[in-house]
Amino acid sequence: MTTPPDNVAPADPTTDKLDAAVLKIAGVVVLGAIMSILDVTVVNVAMKTFTSTFDTTLATAAWAMTGYTLALASVIPLTGWAADRFGTKRLYMMALVLFVAGSVLCSTAWNIETLIAFRVLQGLGGGMLMPLGMTIMTHAAGPNRIGRVMAVLGVPMLLGPILGPILGGWLIDSFSWHWIFLINLPVGVVALALAYIVFPKDKPEPSQTFDFVGMLLASPGLALFLFGVSSVPEKQTVLAARVLIPAIIGLVLLVAFVFHALRTEHPLIDLHLFRNKQLRFSVLTMVLFATAFFGANLLLPTYLQEVRNLSTLKSGLMLAPQGLGAMLTMPVAGRLVDKIGPGKIVMTGLSIIALSTAFFTQLSSTTPYPAICAALFVMGLGMGCTMMPTMTSAIQTLSRDQIARGSTLMNIINQVGASIGTATISMVLTLLLKRNPPVPPAQPTSPDPSALAEFKLKMAEFGAAMSKHAGEAFAHTYIVAVCLIVLTLVPAFFLPRTKPEMPADSDEPVLMH
Known part of the structure; x- marks a missing residue:
């Protein structure tokens, strides 16, 4: 496990305020995270440019996105073991170097x-930044302040898809x-320098051997599964x-990994964490929410670009x-x-999101822009109460050596929920x-x-009819998103409604029910 750093005082268990040291660490983590998350969406708008510049098809150019996503997903399983083995600070800085080097190339x-x-x-570096950032911030803040630091980390996760385009x-x-x-x-160089200065010194004491069998099953299994799922929009059928x-x-491969992990003392991905009831319901809530949120996103x-003919920049600003x-x-x-x-x-939060998403089931080719902006604002209010609190629900139940x-x-x-x-x-x-x-x-x-x-005249009428048809198609698709969000309320109902109490002499929470 990674022991507490020797140059940082332990978090004060009597306060829930974020001190300057924690805020500095949070700032560095957010800087790295927002680069990684923005890069998933910022390339979306360049697809047509890539096809013309490199004289290729849109399907081939899309691999610039798919390759990044698959690399990002395949490296995530390694991050927990590597953080314990090499220390979070060193691994985070290495991930930044990989990401920036990939960007320049x-x-x-x-x-x-x-x-x-x-x-x-680039994806190999980007995939490690978010889980490592979560680990570093929760270690620095202590168990009583996980909700606050996760809220800080939630800013790039929610704003990335909006600011990217x-x-x-x-x-x-x-x-x-x-x-x-x-x-x-320039952003990466600043983040690297700040990480070296601000992050506490590592004192890793690796006690676990590397799970090679788990790596050979989990990483390619996850990448292949997500590749298949990601091909559905292009092939327009699951039977291709x-x-x-x-x-x-x-x-x-993933099923084989599950059997392997349950029989292994130190698996690459610790499935024994699912023995924790709160974490189980947090995971169910997260996968359903990610499916609904990233799908509807x-x-x-x-709709704004294809039905309302707005530019990429204007449609991005509409999401603000x-x-x-x-x-x-x-x-x-x-x-x-x-x-x-x-x-x-x-x-x-989920109830607010469900109500605001229901507005979009009435979308048409002439829906007023102010009404769309108002519904988006209300939806954002719900988003702020949902994603990171769910993450917090899972992380706050873990002891220090389980956080990575x-x-x-x-x-x-x-990642799986978003792809599905x-x-x-x-x-x-x-x-x-x-x-x-x-x-x-x-x-x-x-x-x-x-x-x-x-x-x-008939062509003008045909254009209006096509816009109306497309608007109705988008509206009816939002019904699926609403159903998924309502379904998310089921596991969310079982999340705890009281604060976990932390014994003074232990990192293990005592859950109050």
């Missing part, structure tokens, strides 16, 4: 193949595609060979109220979770868009001016 890519390869390198669109329009990667260099074959092989930007709402409630929710437990907070493994587990769950949600919502939307679309008018057979005028 991406900006030098001369074809799509090299860009994909460099994105994989805005930043990416601005950099490409104002400079060039290279800058969506080069922007990470590109979806089924890797997903089934991945599932077989792709709908509105697509959601981030604002989350920023208002997240610090309050973090304080309340530390005082009264996560149960009431998460249930309230627990953080790794929750990040894997988050994106694939599910994309497939539903595609099917609805294809169902009974308007029929375009036939081309006029003669150059007669009256025939051409009539054709233009």
